[in-house]
Amino acid sequence: MHIADGIVSGPVIGAGFAGMALLAAATMRNIEMDEIPKLSVATAVFFVASFIHIPFVVASIHLILNGLVGMILGKRAFVAIMLGVVLQSFFGFGGVTVIGINSVMMGGGALLAYGVWQLRHYVSIPKKEVVFGALAGALGIFFSGCIFALALVSTGDAFLASAKLVLQYHLFLMVLEGAVTGACAGFLAKAKPDLLAGQRKPQTS
Amino acid sequence: MPLDIDRHAHVASSVQRWDPRIKLVALMVFIFATALLKTLPMVLAAFIIAAVVLLLSRIPLGFVANTVKWIVLFLLPFFIILPVTYPGSATFHFLGIPFAMEGLRLALLVVVKSLVIVMTAVAIFGSVRFDIAMIALQRLKCPSIIVQMLLFTYRYIFLFMAEMERMDIAMKARGFIKGPNLYTLKVMGEFVGTLLIRSFERTERIYKAMLSKGYQGELHTLVEFNAGPKDFVKAVLVIALAVALLSIDLAGPFQIAEQSWY
Numbered sequence: 001m002h003i004a005d006g007i008v009s010g011p012v013i014g015a016g017f018a019g020m021a022l023l024a025a026a027t028m029r030n031i032e033m034d035e036i037p038k039l040s041v042a043t044a045v046f047f048v049a050s051f052i053h054i055p056f057v058v059a060s061i062h063l064i065l066n067g068l069v070g071m072i073l074g075k076r077a078f079v080a081i082m083l084g085v086v087l088q089s090f091f092g093f094g095g096v097t098v099i100g101i102n103s104v105m106m107g108g109g110a111l112l113a114y115g116v117w118q119l120r121h122y123v124s125i126p127k128k129e130v131v132f133g134a135l136a137g138a139l140g141i142f143f144s145g146c147i148f149a150l151a152l153v154s155t156g157d158a159f160l161a162s163a164k165l166v167l168q169y170h171l172f173l174m175v176l177e178g179a180v181t182g183a184c185a186g187f188l189a190k191a192k193p194d195l196l197a198g199q200r201k202p203q204t205s
Numbered sequence: 206m207p208l209d210i211d212r213h214a215h216v217a218s219s220v221q222r223w224d225p226r227i228k229l230v231a232l233m234v235f236i237f238a239t240a241l242l243k244t245l246p247m248v249l250a251a252f253i254i255a256a257v258v259l260l261l262s263r264i265p266l267g268f269v270a271n272t273v274k275w276i277v278l279f280l281l282p283f284f285i286i287l288p289v290t291y292p293g294s295a296t297f298h299f300l301g302i303p304f305a306m307e308g309l310r311l312a313l314l315v316v317v318k319s320l321v322i323v324m325t326a327v328a329i330f331g332s333v334r335f336d337i338a339m340i341a342l343q344r345l346k347c348p349s350i351i352v353q354m355l356l357f358t359y360r361y362i363f364l365f366m367a368e369m370e371r372m373d374i375a376m377k378a379r380g381f382i383k384g385p386n387l388y389t390l391k392v393m394g395e396f397v398g399t400l401l402i403r404s405f406e407r408t409e410r411i412y413k414a415m416l417s418k419g420y421q422g423e424l425h426t427l428v429e430f431n432a433g434p435k436d437f438v439k440a441v442l443v444i445a446l447a448v449a450l451l452s453i454d455l456a457g458p459f460q461i462a463e464q465s466w467y
């Protein structure tokens with residue numbers, strides 16, 4: 001879910017860009033040239049995933065998958081999502097002035113998802129990739145929903161009710177994204193585990 | 206939403222001939238000025254300016270409408286949500302539901318502002334080939350790693366869309382029907398996983414091929430930018446209009462006028 005242009009106020013736009021610059025500087029350090037293809041692929045898949053629609057009772061909603069990007073790229077996920085948002089703005093989808101706030105909203109969620117995803121090393125339960133993938137996907141969206149609502153509320157009281165609607169929508173989206181991300185994580189862990197970030201090599205020797 | 210935003214970049218017009226670097230900067234100033242507007246008359250003025258720029262660019266209007274319609278559809282609910290939920294006293298009640306004109310004004314403001322910004326973005330990126338726009342970004346001191354990633358990603362988007370369609374057809378051919386159930390979600394998760402694996406393996410091959418042909422992370426190009434006086438006149442005009450809009454908006458003759466509407 002995006003924030004569109006023209007909704008949020010000047011200070012919120014400014015805060016969005018400041019947050020984006022801060023997070024980008026923190027996560028882009030020592031980026032190597034041979035990381036570019038992997039980052040670009042994840043960015044493109046993040047972009048394309050917004051065209052995957054899932055039917056739900058009356059409407060169909062599209063996936064965001066920022067949690068999945070976090071699970072694949074680790075801390076570099078922020079750059080990928082930021083560029084995805086930039087590209088979407090070129091196509092007139094999303095917004096130009098809200099690139100900052102949208103990047104923080106979804107990229108921040110990806111970083112949080114990565115943090116949650118890494119916690120799987122501390123437990124040993126069956127199918128832990130599925131469980132933690134689902135948690136990471138759900139919490140990534142939860143974070144996005146919170147930032148979205150916060151941006152609306154700090155713009156003005158008139159958006160208070162809209163912010164509540166946005167939060168409710170995201171709570172519901174959390175469940176869907178969690179299920180999809182969990183299934184995807186389980187599949188990747190079986191089919192190509194080295195795609196996942198922070199995967200520990202099995203002990204040799 | 207047409208993904209090849211530069212489909213009509215070959216159409217000759219005064220906007221198309223505008224130096225991409227200067228066009229980008231000038232219209233971005235206009236976009237940010239629009240985002241900060243608070244009064245309806247000024248936003249309508251911005252709409253007229255954006256429409257004039259678009260008409261001058263000669264990008265087919267059907268194409269523009271196709272790009273813009275999504276954002277309008279996305280924002281339509283505001284026309285209902287904002288008037289009904291606006292805090293304070295309602296202007297009138299309709300079937301027991303409060304309806305605040307102030308909320309309607311706010312909704313109109315938001316939607317027209319969005320429209321203006323998207324229209325301007327189409328004017329920028331629709332009137333120049335995408336790769337040239339990216340080179341312009343690089344000349345504007347945008348980090349080269351970002352420009353390269355944007356170019357790679359742009360290329361991959363079309364590739365993966367096609368891949369996704371193929372996989373979708375394959376799933377349908379095997380009798381998969383999307384439905385609101387857990388099974389669909391699981392299959393969609395595995396669908397995304399397969400898409401990821403295929404894409405990664407393909408791009409690894411592409412990248413190795415590029416490396417073996419001497420790619421070192423730099424973009425060499427024969428594109429030369431020559432900014433003439435005409436380019437600067439256009440930029441000054443657009444930026445002056447943006448500043449004028451914003452200062453009239455802040456000075457506030459309309460803010461007072463609008464308060465007396467209701």
